Amino acid sequence: MTDCQGDGEGANSPMGLYEKLTAQGDKVRTLKTAKAEKAEIDAAVQLLLKLKVDYKQMTGQDYRAGCPPSENSVVPDNGPAADGADDEDTVDPWNVSTTSAKGVDYDKLIVRFGSSKIEKELVDRIEKVSGQRAHRFLRRGIFFSHRDMHQVLDAYEKHKSFYLYTGRGPSSEAMHVGHLIPFIFTKWLQDVFDIPLVIQLTDDEKYLWKDLTLEECHRFAVENAKDIIACGFDVNKTFIFSDLDYMGASPEFYRNVVKVQKHVTFNQVKGIFGFTDSDCIGKISFPAIQAAPSFSNSFPQIFGGRKDIQCLIPCAIDQDPYFRMTRDVAPRIGYPKPALLHSTFFPALQGAQTKMSASDANSSIFLTDTPKQIKNKINKHAFSGGKDTVEEHRKYGGNADVDVSFMYLTFFLEDDEQLEKIRQDYTSGALLTGELKKILIETLQPMIAQHQERRKQVTDETVKQFMTPRPLNFNF
Structure with missing residues (x-):
């Protein structure tokens, strides 16, 4: 973190704006630590977001703390980095x-x-082909975007199967409820289509991006694997791997990494990911490692030498840049393009302006939280769409579209009719914010308690079983 206070002076240059952004980020943290008035914090956050947009427009890159712009950083006339710069x-x-x-x-x-x-x-169509009612994440638009899903279903109807690939970047020991979203959905897909799954733990990525030791990153990978296994995956159809372990143990995987690396230029990764000249070379080559599990012959113990089995990747849409790159390279190295299903972001308790952070204990409900912590966090921190007084709320009703408790219920409440009734009651003013929060607390407490119970049953031996390269049970 730099200690330059760019106070507006020179803010019309990339470096001046970078320094101003750094100072504003520090200011937001100071206000939050000092528990300043909510209005003051919100105003500081809004300014920070505006500066980030200005920075992206000026440089063509997203602002990242500790990564100053290169001297010749300006928006290219065209090219991926300028994409959506006005957004x-x-x-x-x-x-x-x-x-x-x-x-x-x-x-x-x-x-x-x-x-x-x-x-x-x-x-x-997914319901028809799978013979099962669609998962609530599909019914409610939580998984909202795709690439080539129709093609996957066409092949499946002709008895040509596919496999699943998803992942997790293990940056801390405890995962939060937002981290479960892709895994809950992936488990459903595994169950209804009866197909194998590979789960990549990118402990190498976290080492390259965060201030963590290799040992810490690997330990977090194993701890996160326990939470993932507790979601109920079938050990006979699931392979979980740490990059730090598997890359060195699988020549086939590494060969695919190298093939991808050869076909992507430095200019392309700069355009896709916003890397700068001051980023370490590990970051620049990492996207190829996230691409490799998209190809079936990266896992010879599962698929033999077959390279024609299509991959389907359920993930949050922020991961899409990796797979746009992968889909561009795949045909050039003789592989099918992976298909994708994208989810929305799970909002922070403080509001949907950002996704949650594993490093901020109050931004989310963690899988290690006690019933009391869950209750306190929701009551104290969950952003409300309600009015300031009971009288006003009864008269005008609340706004479910911005209310975090209601957003969380759209993820975790199974009953569609009950959810719609809650929306109507809240919007009409019949249901108060405190009552809505109570419904969420009573939904999450048993869910997280059950998860903790299942996690306790996951032994080191269980983790070892899931993480050992081996054949899986499936019919192709």
């Missing part, structure tokens, strides 16, 4: 922010990323 929303694998209390504008994001919206027709 208020910042979405990349490391930063998600928006100025809207409703959260990111996902329709705009679909246009910007060039993916396809998951329409009702596709949800109906």
Whole structure:
């Protein structure tokens, strides 16, 4: 963190704006630590977001603390980095922010990323092909965008199977409820289509991006694996691997990494990911490692030498840049393009302007939280769409679109009719904010307690079973 206080002077240069942003980030942290008035914090955050947009427009890169702009940093006339530079929303694998209390504008994001919206027709088709009612994440638009899902279903109907790939960047020991979203959905896909799954733990990535030791990153990977296993995955159909372990043990995996590396230029990764000349070379080569699990022959113990089995990747949409790159390279190295299903972001308790952070204990509900902590966090920190007084709320009603408790219920409450009734009652003013929070508390407490119970049953031996390269049970 630099200690330069860029107080507006020279803010019309990339470096001046970078310093101003750094100072504003420090100011926001200071206000939060000092528990300043909410209005003051909100105003400081809004300014920070505005500066980030200005910085992106000026440099073509997202602002990242500790990564000053290169001297010749200016927006290119065209090219991926300039894409969406006018948008208020910042979405990349490391930063998600928006100025809207409703959260990111996902329709705009679909246009910007060039993916396809998951329409009702596709949800109906998934139901027909799988023979199961669609998961609530599909019914409610939580998984909202896709690439080539129709193609996957076409092949499946002709008895040509596919496999699943998802992952987790293990940056801390404890995961939060937002981290469960891709795993809850991936488990459903594994169950209804009866297919194998590979889960990549990118402990190498976290070492390159965070101030952590290699040993810490690897330990977090193993701890996170326990939470993932506790979601109920089938050990006979699931392989979980740490990059730090598997890359050295699998020549086939590493060969695919090198093939991808050869076909992506430095200019392309700068354009896609906003890397600068001061980023370490490990970051620049990392995207190829995240690409490799998309190809079936990266896992010879599972698929033999077969390279024709299509991969489907359920992930949050901030990971899409990795797979746009992968899909571009795949045909050039003789592999099928991976298909994708993208989810929305799980909002922080403080509001949908950002996704949650594993490093801020109050931004989320963690899988290690006690019932009392869950209750206190929701009551104290969950952003409300209600009015200031009971009288006003009864008269005018609340805004479910910005209310975090209601947003959380859309993820975790199974009953569609109950959810709609809560929305109507809250909007009409019949249901108060405190009552809405109580419903969320009573939904999350048993869910997290059950998760903790299942996690206790996961022994080191269980983790070893999941993480040992081996054949899996499936019919192809």
